[in-house]
Amino acid sequence: MPRHDDEERGTRGRPTGALLLRFAYGAGLIALGACLGIVIGSLTETPRLLLERLRGPVETVELGTPAPAKAAGSAASAPLERFGELQEGKRPKPSGEPAEAKPEPELEPPPERVPPAELEPAPPVAAAPVAEPPPVPAGDPAEPPAAPRPQSAVVQVASFVERKPAEELVAKLGGSGFDAYVSQPAAQNGRFRVRVRPGTGESSEDLAKRLRGVGFDTWATSE
Incomplete structure (x- = not known):
């Protein structure tokens, strides 16, 4: 009889341990899901916060009563015109009337060249007469120099x-x-x-x- 009672107690305690394991497993899954949600939320929220800080404070604009369709069309076209003005910058708008062309200054004709005065040719200079050497009087022909005496x-x-x-x-x-x-x-x-x-x-x-x-x-x- 004591052995039979022990077996009954063992069979009764087993279902209780399995329930505890299932409970712990479920709690772990819940905790893991919560952690994942926090991480994913921080990842998606951080870029938005950074963009808001970079952009600066956000101004809130109160919207009044909606205007008629024509006014809405003109209001919608106003930002486009403003954008076009910003793109053009300080570009001057073309005026309706063309600018008057300034008359070009008249060029003065070059002064006429005055021909040089005609120079009269200089009179030819007569060559000075060359004095002729006096004639040598005819006399005895000069004797040729004596030949050197050969050395013996x-x-x-x-x-x-x-x-x-x-x-x-x-x-x-x-x-x-x-x-x-x-x-x-x-x-x-x-x-x-x-x-x-x-x-x-x-x-x-x-x-x-x-x-x-x-x-x-x-x-x-x-x-």
Whole structure:
């Protein structure tokens, strides 16, 4: 018997728990719906509030008694005319009468060019007479300048500071059959040079060989 009573109590408590769950589920759905409604309402209301703040305070206009149809038509066309005036701005309205054209100033003709005065040609200037050179008296024809004397090649043998040893060497060479002589000293060094002239039909090279053959140092030069 005690076991049977416990089973009856368990079967009676189960429906009560299910009802609580259903109640809690329904309350949750209601709360969720309320939250969604608040969120959606705030989303739709916020732009409208922002627009109203941007536009400024809203003026309320009291509407009087409706006028006849003609007055209503003119009242409806008034905002359109005002809108057209705002669009045109300060554009001046064309007047009925055209503006009078201003006469253009008359241009003065250019001044006539005065031709330059005719200049008389200057009289020709007579050329000054050119003095002719006096005639050269006829005389003996001028002699042509003398041709320069060709320098003959000689062979130098020695040079001395004093004249005496130079003359002694000339005497020695003359005894050997050479045509020797003493050259006067130049101003810059004052030396006496002993030179030998080549014989008839003899070149300076042949003379130098002959002098070297008897023991003299030679070098070719000119008088």
